[in-house]
Amino acid sequence: MEKNSRPNWDNPMQFIMACVSYAVGLGNVWRFPYLCQMHGGGGFLIPYLIMLVLEGVPLFYMELAIGQKMRLGSIGAWAAISPYLGGVGFASVVTSLYLCLYYNIINAWSFWYLFHSFQPVLPWAVCPVNSNLTGPLEECERATPTQYFFYRETLNISPSIDEKGSIHTGQALCLLLAWVMVYLFVVRGVKSTGKVVYFTATFPYLVLLVYLIRGVTLHGAINGLKYMFTPKMEHLANPITWINAATQIFFSLGLGFGSLIAFASYNEYNNNFERQAIVVSAINSGTSIFASIVTFAIYGFKATINYESCLERMRLLMLNGFDLAEDTINIEDVLDWMVKLNSTYPDKFAGLADRVETCSLENELNTAVEGTGLAFIVYSEAIKNMPLSQFWSVLYFFMLLLLGMGSMLGNITAIITPLRDFKVISRNMSNEVFNGLVCLFLFLLGLSFSTPPGNYWFTMFNDYAANFSLLFVVLIEIITVSYIYGIKRFEKDIEDMLGHRPNWFWKIMWAVVSPLLLISLFLFYIINYIQGGTATYQAWDKEQGKSVVREYPVYGQVFIGLLLVSSVSCVPITALHAWYKKRAHGKRNRQRTINTVSL
Amino acid sequence: MLGKTLFLLCLASALSEPLCLKDTSDGYKVRISIKTALGDEAYEWNENEMFLFRATLAFAMRRYFNREDFNVSSILVCDETPRVSFWFVVVSPQNASQLIDKADVENAIRMSRHRINSAFLLTDSTLEFIGIPPTYAAPVNPATPPWLIVFGVVMGAVCAGIIGLLVSTVLKKKGLTEDENDEEEAQDKAVENGIACEDLDGVYNRAFPDDERLTKM
Numbered sequence A: 001m002e003k004n005s006r007p008n009w010d011n012p013m014q015f016i017m018a019c020v021s022y023a024v025g026l027g028n029v030w031r032f033p034y035l036c037q038m039h040g041g042g043g044f045l046i047p048y049l050i051m052l053v054l055e056g057v058p059l060f061y062m063e064l065a066i067g068q069k070m071r072l073g074s075i076g077a078w079a080a081i082s083p084y085l086g087g088v089g090f091a092s093v094v095t096s097l098y099l100c101l102y103y104n105i106i107n108a109w110s111f112w113y114l115f116h117s118f119q120p121v122l123p124w125a126v127c128p129v130n131s132n133l134t135g136p137l138e139e140c141e142r143a144t145p146t147q148y149f150f151y152r153e154t155l156n157i158s159p160s161i162d163e164k165g166s167i168h169t170g171q172a173l174c175l176l177l178a179w180v181m182v183y184l185f186v187v188r189g190v191k192s193t194g195k196v197v198y199f200t201a202t203f204p205y206l207v208l209l210v211y212l213i214r215g216v217t218l219h220g221a222i223n224g225l226k227y228m229f230t231p232k233m234e235h236l237a238n239p240i241t242w243i244n245a246a247t248q249i250f251f252s253l254g255l256g257f258g259s260l261i262a263f264a265s266y267n268e269y270n271n272n273f274e275r276q277a278i279v280v281s282a283i284n285s286g287t288s289i290f291a292s293i294v295t296f297a298i299y300g301f302k303a304t305i306n307y308e309s310c311l312e313r314m315r316l317l318m319l320n321g322f323d324l325a326e327d328t329i330n331i332e333d334v335l336d337w338m339v340k341l342n343s344t345y346p347d348k349f350a351g352l353a354d355r356v357e358t359c360s361l362e363n364e365l366n367t368a369v370e371g372t373g374l375a376f377i378v379y380s381e382a383i384k385n386m387p388l389s390q391f392w393s394v395l396y397f398f399m400l401l402l403l404g405m406g407s408m409l410g411n412i413t414a415i416i417t418p419l420r421d422f423k424v425i426s427r428n429m430s431n432e433v434f435n436g437l438v439c440l441f442l443f444l445l446g447l448s449f450s451t452p453p454g455n456y457w458f459t460m461f462n463d464y465a466a467n468f469s470l471l472f473v474v475l476i477e478i479i480t481v482s483y484i485y486g487i488k489r490f491e492k493d494i495e496d497m498l499g500h501r502p503n504w505f506w507k508i509m510w511a512v513v514s515p516l517l518l519i520s521l522f523l524f525y526i527i528n529y530i531q532g533g534t535a536t537y538q539a540w541d542k543e544q545g546k547s548v549v550r551e552y553p554v555y556g557q558v559f560i561g562l563l564l565v566s567s568v569s570c571v572p573i574t575a576l577h578a579w580y581k582k583r584a585h586g587k588r589n590r591q592r593t594i595n596t597v598s599l
Numbered sequence B: 001m002l003g004k005t006l007f008l009l010c011l012a013s014a015l016s017e018p019l020c021l022k023d024t025s026d027g028y029k030v031r032i033s034i035k036t037a038l039g040d041e042a043y044e045w046n047e048n049e050m051f052l053f054r055a056t057l058a059f060a061m062r063r064y065f066n067r068e069d070f071n072v073s074s075i076l077v078c079d080e081t082p083r084v085s086f087w088f089v090v091v092s093p094q095n096a097s098q099l100i101d102k103a104d105v106e107n108a109i110r111m112s113r114h115r116i117n118s119a120f121l122l123t124d125s126t127l128e129f130i131g132i133p134p135t136y137a138a139p140v141n142p143a144t145p146p147w148l149i150v151f152g153v154v155m156g157a158v159c160a161g162i163i164g165l166l167v168s169t170v171l172k173k174k175g176l177t178e179d180e181n182d183e184e185e186a187q188d189k190a191v192e193n194g195i196a197c198e199d200l201d202g203v204y205n206r207a208f209p210d211d212e213r214l215t216k217m
Helices: A014-023 A026-038 A042-069 A074-081 A085-116 A138-142 A145-154 A169-188 A190-216 A221-229 A235-236 A241-253 A259-264 A275-321 A334-344 A346-352 A362-365 A374-382 A389-422 A423-428 A431-450 A454-465 A467-498 A505-530 A552-570 A568-596 B003-014 B033-042 B047-065 B102-111 B113-119 B146-187
Strands: A536-541 A546-553 B027-034 B076-083 B085-088 B127-130
Touching: A014 A190, A014 A259, A014 A275, A014 A389, A026 A042, A026 A221, A026 A241, A026 A275, A026 A374, A026 A389, A042 A074, A042 A221, A042 A235, A042 A241, A042 A259, A042 A275, A042 A467, A042 A505, A074 A085, A074 A389, A074 A467, A085 A145, A085 A374, A085 A389, A085 A431, A085 A454, A085 A467, A085 A552, A085 A568, A085 B146, A138 A145, A145 A374, A169 A190, A169 A389, A169 A431, A169 B146, A190 A221, A190 A275, A190 A389, A221 A275, A221 A362, A241 A275, A241 A467, A241 A505, A259 A389, A275 A334, A275 A346, A275 A362, A275 A374, A275 A467, A334 A346, A374 A389, A389 A423, A389 A431, A389 B102, A431 A454, A454 A467, A454 A536, A454 A552, A467 A505, A467 A552, A467 A568, A552 A568, A552 B003, B027 B102, B047 B076, B047 B085, B047 B102, B047 B113, B102 B113
Parallel strands: none
Antiparallel strands: A536 A546, B027 B085, B027 B127, B076 B085
16 A cells, blocks of 8 residues: 555665765765875875775665665664664664754855855955944954854854854854755655755766866965875874774764665665665765865965965065065065075064064965864865856855755654654654654754854764764664674575675674774773863954864753763663563563463 | 246255154155056156156145145155155145145045056055055945845745645645545445455564574474
């Protein structure tokens, strides 16, 4: 009957596109290049690829297998595997809920920047003038125009997390648009999602290719590329490098959220997910490397531009300070001249000392930035210097939007699919109404991120909401599958679906290597968290025009604790509930038999 | 006539030594960056250009005070450097030893800044009067910010898409229920073994292991 049959992807290609669209997200564009830079450039690829093989692909394979076999979302699938561990599914849903809440804010910012690119002069290219028209605004003068646009005009950020304020209407509108768009893509469930993912999976590659061509032809791009590709092998000796590689693979593939299980549950029973798992993981890692080439080309361009403008400022300073003719100092000789003038007129030079800056290309390249800072500040700064900057800006933010939307589809499906498996919901509410309610609920909660301190709450969610609980969830998952469910039973299920058993490589990974890796990651996180002291965040100080480090207030730290506990505790709570129910059920059975006997 | 003017000029220049000084409190320093502004088309800074400068400043003073008595001789220049920077003061045309107030000079320059810049093909940043900040153009504030227009377009398209999808779903459902009603009327009820078709849900117990490869007898 149509009501009870599960919807399916139209063809396996849709499933692959959906997985690629979900896995290839903003993290590939901004976190991987940052890690490459932090951990020795090209050398980082070694731990990255090793971790991909040891941890990424086996876990990806496992989640797809579970989803395709059980044909249920994460809650139902884990409850079916072991009633005591149904909580794993709940933990996944809670974590996905948090993720959806804050991830769509990034899409809202992408919309904001995209819409503001349709102007003759990009608003982040120049500082706005102050009220008496005598000069640029002070805050903008102390910082840079791109930082000012992001922190003041986009976020209207408060100096610390304690301030209260009203919602930024522009932000709220963009967030509304983001949620309405998500609803449009999921309104019919997998039938509508399946069509959209063709576009969200492929178009970003087109943009990246165009950007690659533009990027490597930019002035100074070669500096960035050289910086990235000279491997600094000494970083390999640092355990942090390996841990970051493992964590990056883990989060980049989107394991543990339940999205992969949800997507796979709409597959045909005999779909060859083994090949698809390898293909998608390879595409995801390949995209990270590709995106980091583009990022480093652009990075090199921006660093070179900044370096050259620093040299130009110093040249003018020397010319004006010592009243030399304009063509005495060229931009290539600036540094030599500075040394010469310092030695010949030390007093006069000392008088200018407060305005003298050290211009260093190395320093510019070394300033590693990740996350929203990279995407919205550094990239927009690079874009404003390109010729035809409006076009490049539109293209870039459109790509960011597609990447973000593609991942959102996976995140929202991870919530909708397991909840729809509950008969209570699927009988009483149609697909459209239920999806609409979920989107509306998340939108209303997400509005709190558009208040002045909203960006600090966003950072809190970004840093704490998903990382720890995911590690916990995936660790429980792999141990459940390998030891509680049993590798033998799992093997048989796979044989049932694919027609052949998984070979020894997979079995060793699932049973030994991946659990060990995950346990060590998990322990490392706990140790790091405890040793790290009070949690801190970067606050924007408008007086100084830069970010300062502040500690979270007490209620902030309590909230962090709540975030961590709320998802993790689902597992023990559900286990206890299941155990209690079984005991009560057992007692009732025994009572009935006693009654019949005594009659 | 010529002799008299020459004599006056010499007198003026002789008396102006103490009036125009470096770091004077009644004058301004000017810094000109021709090569930065014009690159290959830069002209040489020489006495003629200086004459033009003095004439332009005199023009600015005339325009500000709305008098026609300021002359090139009213503008005194000193401390020229190879940078092309110099100090200047403005003396009153009536009394050659009296300097025009700094504030008046500033206002005059501000009023005619654009004309002064154009005379030299320079801009506010390449023809600098140290101490007189350039006036910025007032920001253009359109009635509807352009981003809102693009937002409206996109939001409209997305909403139209949603409404379209919802309407087509509703129509499809109505079409189906009408067909089902027709079928039921034709066949009475669809029943299997006394149980209606919808209630034939079995639940497949997936946790129950399938047959072992080697069954134990």
